[in-house]
Amino acid sequence: MTAVQDAPEAQKEIGRDRRRKEDQRLITGRTRWTDNITLPGMLHLAMVRSPFAHARINGIDTAEAAAATNVVAVLTGADLGETQGACINAWPITPEQVTPPHLPMPSDRVAFAGEIVAVVVARTAAEARDAAELVDVDYEELPAVVGLKNAIKDEVLAHPDLGTNKSAFWRFDSEEAGTGGNVDAAIEKARVDGVVIEREYRQQRLIPAFMEPRSVVVDPTGEQVTIWSATQIPHILRFALAATTGVPESKIRVIAPDVGGGFGGKLQQTPEEMIAFAVGRRLGKPVKYTETRSESLVSGHHGRDQWQKLTLSAEKDGTVTGFKVELLADLGAYVAIVGGGVPVLGAFMFNAIYKFPAYQFNCQTVLTNTTWTDAYRGAGRPEATFGVERMMDELAAEVGVDPMEIRKQNWITHEEFPFTTVAGLEYDSGNYEAATARAMEMFGYDELRAEQKRRRDAGDTVQLGLGISTFTEMCGLAPSRVLGSLDYGAGGWEHASVRMLATGTVEVVTGASSHGQGHETAFSQIVADRLGVPFENVEVLHGDTQIAHKGLDTYGSRSLVVGGEALVRAADKVIEKARPFAAHILEASEDDLKFHEGRFQVVGTDQGIGLTEVATAAFAAHNLPDGAEPSIDAEATFDPVNFNYPHGTHLCAMEVDTETGAVKMRKYVCCDDIGNIVNPLIVAGQMHGGLVQGIAQALWEEAVHDDAGTLVSGSFVDYLLPTAADTLSFEIDHTTTPATTNSLGTKGVGEAGTIASTPAVVNAVVDAVRHLGVTDVQMPCTPERVWTAINAPGRGHDGGPATQEAAMPHFDPDAEPGPSSTEGAGA
């Protein structure tokens, strides 16, 4: 037995529920949100935004605003010219894609309500706002096109010069791809001797609604222009700034300091950032712009917004034979940075965990005069999961079996992994049976079914419904070759470096950019285990292009599975670089050294040296092998070979008040397989938060534009985020089949809850009232829609009436009270 083998095993960091390193500053208010940054002589920006969804700009009179107190400049798109750059679309989904040019501040025509037409620069934010009210814009209103089904007719055009609202059509066909059969043939056969389910579902438009409004500070006073921004994508923003303004990338430094949530909503290169950059450079002074919540809701990109026409074919016994998907996806007024790529991500997920022999996905992207859309938590996969999981419930109802049975009958069994799907992906690992068994046990499925029957039999006012979602997703964006094959404009690798400091601490630099996830904690755990150093001695640096010079940022559940693997590889390189130094110092052969828990040990002896001691020796460089480079720091760039595929079974019980249509969640349990877990506390937090965002799509949230293109749900009064009082405590658990495509065996978790939960909730709502003739309720399942579906079952498929396009008038300027009655506390 060697000394090494005798040593007690230190507790592994990976798997530990470490409290977060980030929290000390966040719970004490010692934070660095972008809006907290103040620089000497800093000027403030206020945006003048179009109230019209579509209008020609005949003139902008800035004279009065420019003459206002402490106003430094009032600038229009014409004033900024080419210095404003452009907002890029990084993923043209077809070579023929129709892409309107997108200037941050157009000077001739606005294409959505909220678009910026002028910027006021003043010494204080208040003075900038005051002067913004004085800018007089001469608009000539143009007809606006709102809503996918209007836009597809091409009668009113969002951009008249383009001649069409249709941006791109993208298809995947399993027969053409050689991954399956002919879907139309499968459907035709089923019409004769099987089952065909045809449904149309609405994926309503959502707003990411991160809690920190976006903010940008530009400091042009150094050799480099420094930009602080509340962004998920500092590296991509730097690239886009350079690529569209001609400023060398090396002259731009982007910092994402503390960032208050994103959920995809901050993965944009925004007009506001471009304008602040141009104004800062033009005036040579630091400038700041912080949006209000109302501005955020109207101008930050929205998510979802699809109509889904779905056709599923099956044999009479419920064995699926084909799935055809026809999507209309609303891009809004411009094709955003990912834009039409979001619905295309769904192409690979509509088949989900099921063995469809034939599959076809069609997506038509469409331009409208509304706020642009892009990725929102899940991005394409929640839409797909919703579609297929709703359809599986409908198939079960048609065949007359329990909805879990229909899933078991059709899913990939655990013996069949790795499994190449009809969409062409190779699922590396998974065990749907195990996760489902655990979830069913936690839920008490059979007891709840019995209660449901009792309530139905008794005709209770409050009915109970059970909803299932057995989902999978693809995450860890992304293998660069796959992205290339889809015409995405960049790769999907991630970069990391590990610096061994002379004093024994370790600096880890990652190209991923945290905005609440807990990278500093989880990455410290990984490195602590890998290098055998204390968790406390690892410092994770990120979110600054000057420190983390290389990276592709954070979205698509990629930080751990791509960025974490880069970190592992960099750490391993450190060990390998340190090995010859250790051998030299110990006067031993490298082959006799074993690295264990932070020490190089000469096998069979008690001689050894710690890695941090080697780091100190490398720093001093007094006693290194001849010709050795005096450094053991290392970096690595990891490009994944495949996505990874978390999966899970989510079960939801909903109570429906049949008299009012009100719905109430009774119970929610889930068992997810996300591979190996680095920090269970952080994982649980990601699950809880993800679940509520998905549940909120099912029940509460909807961005509504009126016919004129005005965003009606334009504040938190009308865009309904749930509160603590509207939600419940969840029961979550995990089964584990490690991913085979990264050395930690981890899978993504950031989006899983959001992707899985929405159909579970809607399935439960429909299940509660299916015996009353209801087959669908459109999202969000408002009490009014539920009540209408129950009381007019014929309209159930439509989900009841369209939402009224009006908000409550609490802050209505036209309903102005008299001077002595202006006040109150009804808020």
Next chain:
Amino acid sequence: MTRINLTVDGAKVADDVEPRMLLVQYLREKLGKTGTVIGCDTSNCGACTVHLDGTSVKSCNVLAVQADGSEVTTIEGLAGTYDGGDLHPVQEAFRECHGLQCGFCTPGMIMQTTALLAENPDPSEEEIRLGLEGNLCRCTGYHNIVKAVQHAAAQGQTEGAGS
């Protein structure tokens, strides 16, 4: 400009302010108390919650001039109201229970929690959830926030609340 005198986190301050300046703007811009943040413009989100003369208020919904003569406690002074360490027990509970992710709503959540526990030291889960209905969080799904409040209540050490 209107002259105001108030006590913020234990320190007496005096300033000439525009009457239109909101208390939250005064805290952030004049005093550098940037721990208190602005999350909305309709008073729904509660991120700006502070204690004004011992009760929780949304500091975006109070004019700085209205706070003249008052005592204000922000997240930055909360620990100072509790003579048990560097952190108030509610702050400690949020960390212990992972009751925050991005942390933007956290100052408001913590300030409202301390006010809630001052009024009701042993709340049920339902009372906790209703007590926090004026604070929006987009990250946590509220699950661990509720746990954190329960944890703090169980510690039974809320002497500093509402000061």
Next chain:
Amino acid sequence: MIPAQFDYLAPTTVEDALAALAEHGDDAKIIAGGQSLLPVLRMRLNAPEVVIDLGKIASLRGVRDDGDAIVIGAMTPHAVVGSDPLVAEHAALITKAVEHLADAQIRHRGTFGGALAHADPAGDLGAPTLALGAEFVIAGLGGSRTVPAAEFFVDLFETAIGEDEILTEVRVPKHTGWGAHYEKFVRVAHQWPIVAVAATVRVDGATIAEARIGLTNMGNTPLRARTVEDALAGQPATDAAVRAAAAHAADGANPPSDLNGAADYRRHLSTVLTRRAVLAAAGG
């Protein structure tokens, strides 16, 4: 997020406040708790030149017993009203309505009179004060006058308070021993009610002797459901009897249509919520 410029006055007496109001007229706005006014100012939906703060007038705060009525000062915060034992004993309907009004922070800062003067049809206090037959004491330079609740609410955001007047207190006739319930229907907790029903009943044995019912957000002002009240009088407090009476809840109502529901749906809701409110009030 930043209001337009205004001048600020903080009088310490009602007389000074009235004088300031007389001086500035149309250009002035009164601020009480400010929980509805400040959002309006922040979004620049209104831009008064002068804001007159009633916060320093001590006489406007507090709850007192005045024989057959309790009197609530206009500047009494919701949280104080909600926990006041006199209110709970003699006007339990108000206690119930305040309990879930807005959120805790707003209940700490917002005021009873301010909310009523704001006259948001979705506000939670109009229906209970109307149902309880409250009287509104309104001060002007020429003295005070008293307006019954039925005449106080004039239209959307409009009350009987004149341009040169101030609401000083609300007198609520004692309804000692009456059961009360405020049934509020929302999609998320922090919302204004889509519809709410304020019901208070005097139960004699198993019979509803008298009922008073107010409706929130069923028209431009709070409404009194008199048909239901009349139909309930003398009826047993049973589901069937109350259901029959509550079916008339929307008679004469003209509810709005908005993101949360069409007018017809609100009419339906009001009948269900009225039944539930009355049964809850009668049950204790």
